[in-house]
Amino acid sequence: MSMPVDTPYIIGVIRSQEQGLLQSDEFTRLIEAPGNSEAIRVLVDTPYGAWLEANTAEEAFTALTQRLVNLQSWLVDTLVDTDVLHFLQLRYDALNLATALIEFQAGAAEPTQLSGLGAINPLLVQSIVFNQLGHDELSEEWEAFIRSEQEQLPSDDSSVADWKNGLLTRSEMFVVRQMNELATTPFMKWYVEFTERRLVDDQKRRGEELTADFTSEREWDNELVEKLREFSGDPVGYDPVVAHWLTVELEARTIRLVLAAKLQGSKPEDIRPLVRNLVREH
Structure with a gap:
């Protein structure tokens, strides 16, 4: 196990990891892929690709969790403030x-x-x-x-x-x-x-109808994304660390929803509103 270090090093690593967040064109390819296996292949060239060999839905869902598990393990080894x-x-x-x-x-x-x-x-x-x-x-x-x-x-x-x-x-x-x-x-x-x-x-x-529930979820997520972008850019402190974790977490949830919708045969126009743009402008 490595010695714990403080946030300047962690933030530096996070800045490089931000480059692995799915871009809007990758989400477009994910949504418009003709089938679920083609959609999963979009993830091969992303950080999630490390856990994709057979390009199956089961592997894809496992990869979404595994990236967070690996991020957690790294933070356990490096974060001073437990x-x-x-x-x-x-x-x-x-x-x-x-x-x-x-x-x-x-x-x-x-x-x-x-x-x-x-x-x-x-x-x-x-x-x-x-x-x-x-x-x-x-x-x-x-x-x-x-x-x-x-x-x-x-x-x-x-x-x-x-x-x-x-x-x-x-x-x-x-x-x-x-x-x-x-x-x-x-x-x-x-x-x-x-x-x-x-x-x-x-x-x-x-107990509300699904449409009303979906609209509310999108509004809450949009409020969160705005704050994630604001605090992830801080040069020091623990807020960028927390913001990065929540960003990767929300990205994984978004991809999970998109893949689940494709498995159910949903149309691209119905899937597109599920996507949250998490990439921070530098």
């Missing part, structure tokens, strides 16, 4: 724990859909949720949260849907509280406030 890293990992920890609880309640023998992203090892998540072991390896806040959720596991199928919705909402709000404690920079503080506003809006819109 609170910044934990700030970025919190959402994945909460999602993994919520996913494991849902699978456990459904009768699974072990979790099958845990992400390699996050600070809490997936094996520890499995041990805590499925074997009720390892709580002492968590912080007091995480331990209290998980024990509370385990106590609320539904005993009959009639209440499962409400429980799942409640679990996801409580997980999201728990993450916001934890992120707020770790936020020390202008962008981190803005992102906590933004996340809280977006969660409140999501809760209000549950």
Whole structure:
């Protein structure tokens, strides 16, 4: 493992990594490719190409996650302020724990859909949720949260849907509280406030028609992209690091949506509104 270094070096590396963000013409080729396999080949010449050999949809979706896993590993090795890293990992920890609880309640023998992203090892998540072991390896806040959720596991199928919705909402709000404690920079503080506003809006819109939901998602993403461009250009500090992570994360999500839409046979004109222009003007 390399010695941790501070942000000037990290920002320098990030500047070079920004060159690997998909350009508008690459997204156009992705969208207008005649088939999904042709669309996936567009990714071969991008940073995602490192994990593409057979050009299958499964490989493509794996590559989208793997790039973030590699970025996380690099930040673990190089970032001095671990609170910044934990700030970025919190959402994945909460999602993994919520996913494991849902699978456990459904009768699974072990979790099958845990992400390699996050600070809490997936094996520890499995041990805590499925074997009720390892709580002492968590912080007091995480331990209290998980024990509370385990106590609320539904005993009959009639209440499962409400429980799942409640679990996801409580997980999201728990993450916001934890992120707020770790936020020390202008962008981190803005992102906590933004996340809280977006969660409140999501809760209000549950049950709305898909078109209204899509329009709202695009508006929220556009607000985020504007801030990502603003703070990713900072020459010093941790904000460019946080902005870069969120940019790569949003790019991966965008590509995932585009590929999923192509798999479903959607037309290019219907897919194009899914794309977010993340490339920062220098």
